Amino acid sequence: MNDDTPASGGPRTRDIISTHSVFGAPCWVSLTSRDLEATQEFYSALLGWRWRGAKLGEHFRIALADGVPVAGIAAVAAMWQMAVAWTPYFAVPDADEAVSRARERGGTAAVGPLSFPPGRAALLADRDGATFGIWEGELVGNWEAWRRAAPTFIRLKTRNAFDSALFYGEILDWASGKPGCCEVEYEGGEVVLRSRGDVVARIDSGAVESAPDPTVRPHWQIHFAVADVPGCARTAEKHGGSVLSEEEDEAILRDPDGAQFTVTSRRSR
DSSP: OOSSOSSSOOOOOSSOOBTTTSOSSEEEEEEEOSOHHHHHHHHHHHHOOEEEEETTEEEEEEEEETTEEEEEEEOOTTTTTOOOEEEEEEEOSOHHHHHHHHHHTTOEEEEEEEEETTEEEEEEEOTTSOEEEEEEEBOOSSHHHHHHHSOSEEEEEOSOHHHHHHHHHHHHTTTSOOTTOOEEEEETTEEEEEETTEEEEEEEOOOOTTOSSTTTSSEEEEEEEESOHHHHHHHHHHTTOEEEEEOSSEEEEEOTTSOEEEEEEGGGO
């Protein structure tokens, strides 16, 4: 993920970190969309992102926050018959092994592993239907800068947090004791994932697999840190998005294309 991420690009840098030394943690987020220009305009207005191209072609862009690449946009939803959605990618040392482990435990592989030099990627779904990606290869060069400029964290809404933690732990080597692995804790009824001491993901129970409301079905939710949650909610509405729920420090939003995400106050990080 040095110059191009799984579906949407990453930064060039001299300081290369590989998934062989850092693994199991979220390492990128990407958005599939239908309209590249409209998507860029919306997230620029909402989050102040700037953009650059990606080697994968004219349908791909890389989002920059204060010059740091933080996310990828791929306008391929219609072309590749894919859902419009934000997807987290997790670092793995071996994509083939991770896919095999997922299948053995009841998950499915929708795409890949495919080669995206300098690495390989696959798009998977866990046994409750939540979609996620894996990446083997070079990570965003200044990975710590990405972690602080990118999402506050990601959250899995699932049927059973303990069961999901076992599923992902066996695929991604969480709490395995291997150098560089993620740590798993249970706090207040939810699973908390830490990488190098930082909270990078949470897993909550209570999702309903067959619920008509997509916010209730099992899914990974991307959280972006902002200074003004109510202001973001009003900006989203002004630029064609919608507000699914809103509190003082957190709001679930939907962009004009239908992709769901959360904005979280920096005060609550």
